[in-house]
Amino acid sequence: MRRIMRLFLCLSLMLAGTSALLAKDIDISGIRFGQNGEVTRFVLDVSEKAEPSIFLLADPYRVVIDLPEADWRASDKVKGEGAVDGFRHGLFAPGIYRIVLDLKAPAIVKKSFHLAPRGGYGHRLVIDLETTSRTQFLTAVKDSKKARPVMVSKATPDVVSPRRSVTGKRIIVIDAGHGGPDPGNLGVIGVHEKVIVLAIARAVRDELNATGRYDVRMTRDRDIFWPVRERFRIARRHGADLFISIHADSISKPNVSGASVYNLSETASDKEAARLAARENKSDVIAGVNLEQADDEVSSILIDLAQRETMNFSAQFAAILVSELERDVPMLRRGHRFANLGVLKAPDVPSVLLEAGYLTNKQNARFLNSRDGQRRIAKAVRRAIDRYFEQMVALGR
Ligand SMILES: [Zn+2]
Numbered sequence: 001m002r003r004i005m006r007l008f009l010c011l012s013l014m015l016a017g018t019s020a021l022l023a024k025d026i027d028i029s030g031i032r033f034g035q036n037g038e039v040t041r042f043v044l045d046v047s048e049k050a051e052p053s054i055f056l057l058a059d060p061y062r063v064v065i066d067l068p069e070a071d072w073r074a075s076d077k078v079k080g081e082g083a084v085d086g087f088r089h090g091l092f093a094p095g096i097y098r099i100v101l102d103l104k105a106p107a108i109v110k111k112s113f114h115l116a117p118r119g120g121y122g123h124r125l126v127i128d129l130e131t132t133s134r135t136q137f138l139t140a141v142k143d144s145k146k147a148r149p150v151m152v153s154k155a156t157p158d159v160v161s162p163r164r165s166v167t168g169k170r171i172i173v174i175d176a177g178h179g180g181p182d183p184g185n186l187g188v189i190g191v192h193e194k195v196i197v198l199a200i201a202r203a204v205r206d207e208l209n210a211t212g213r214y215d216v217r218m219t220r221d222r223d224i225f226w227p228v229r230e231r232f233r234i235a236r237r238h239g240a241d242l243f244i245s246i247h248a249d250s251i252s253k254p255n256v257s258g259a260s261v262y263n264l265s266e267t268a269s270d271k272e273a274a275r276l277a278a279r280e281n282k283s284d285v286i287a288g289v290n291l292e293q294a295d296d297e298v299s300s301i302l303i304d305l306a307q308r309e310t311m312n313f314s315a316q317f318a319a320i321l322v323s324e325l326e327r328d329v330p331m332l333r334r335g336h337r338f339a340n341l342g343v344l345k346a347p348d349v350p351s352v353l354l355e356a357g358y359l360t361n362k363q364n365a366r367f368l369n370s371r372d373g374q375r376r377i378a379k380a381v382r383r384a385i386d387r388y389f390e391q392m393v394a395l396g397r
Pocket residue numbers: 177178184185193247248280
């Protein structure tokens with residue numbers, strides 16, 4: 001009997017082992033580029049055969065390669081060659097690991113194939129790109145869309161749930177900017193924005209949770225990408241009372257430092273704000289989101305009178321947040337600014353974008369990357385939220 005039990009145990013362990021193996025992500029252990037005439041070859045060393053889904057995007061020219069969830073162990077320092085200028089990669093959505101190749105000039109996928117282990121090499125995925133004309137590239141963009149199954153977002157449709165969570169607490173949604181194949185900007189200390197803002201977002205969450213007064217949700221709590229619209233949709237689905245998107249800025253002048261808080265406006269408060277909006281709104285382009293399907297519901301909502309109240313609340317919160325940050329965090333002059341930021345376009349959730357500081361200033365970048373800096377920011381955000389809702393209560397809301 002015991003032997004049978006042992007055999008059974010052994011078998012079930014084996015089965016568990018296989019299913020764990022099946023569920024396991026692929027490993028990408030190396031990548032390289034090579035050029036041969038008009039053909040640029042992209043080779044990925046993979047742990048097993050993986051079927052890529054490849055499509056093209058124009059303006060700028062990009063090749064997007066989607067793979068099953070992968071563990072990236074390859075070097076990020078590999079330089080593009082031939083038609084390829086550079087690349088980015090990361091978790092695009094649950095189950096989809098994305099590599100985006102930026103092209104110097106239009107190039108189409110001539111072929112892609114799998115190579116079995118041989119001659120000291122393991123499994124390889126090979127993608128051959130061939131330079132082409134713009135017209136041919138644009139045709140290939142259309143064809144690649146047709147050939148590829150349309151990815152359906154797993155997200156449920158917008159449901160604006162009643163305010164207050166079941167516990168009666170105010171719901172705060174914290175959005176750590178960027179993620180996955182969109183790393184945000186790389187500061188002088190060599191840490192990407194997506195990493196630093198997630199650390200700040202977690203510090204804010206922990207600070208708010210410690211009060212016991214708020215129900216805090218995060219748009220992401222790992223290195224994953226969300227399209228800009230999806231971020232505020234998450235806030236709407238949670239029935240958020242407040243939405244705070246956290247970013248860190250960059251600029252060509254290394255002496256500029258300090259935090260600023262942004263509200264939505266179709267007209268930017270200054271040139272820098274316009275530039276910032278252009279940068280931050282590019283997130284979807286960087287991560288290779290096909291923007292063609294995007295509708296214009298938001299711009300029509302934007303002019304809706306119903307949004308005015310939300311914008312008022314957003315501005316009130318931004319002003320309070322600036323004054324609380326000023327007490328303990330390095331600030332930019334004129335800390336309260338306006339820009340046309342896509343992530344702030346929820347029509348019914350008061351929203352602000354916190355640019356926590358500049359990663360292009362060494363001291364500021366170190367502050368943002370430190371536990372102490374993150375805690376100071378988190379405390380300022382918590383104090384601002386406390387004050388804002390006290391004010392709301394006073395107004396009978
Ligand atoms: Zn950003």
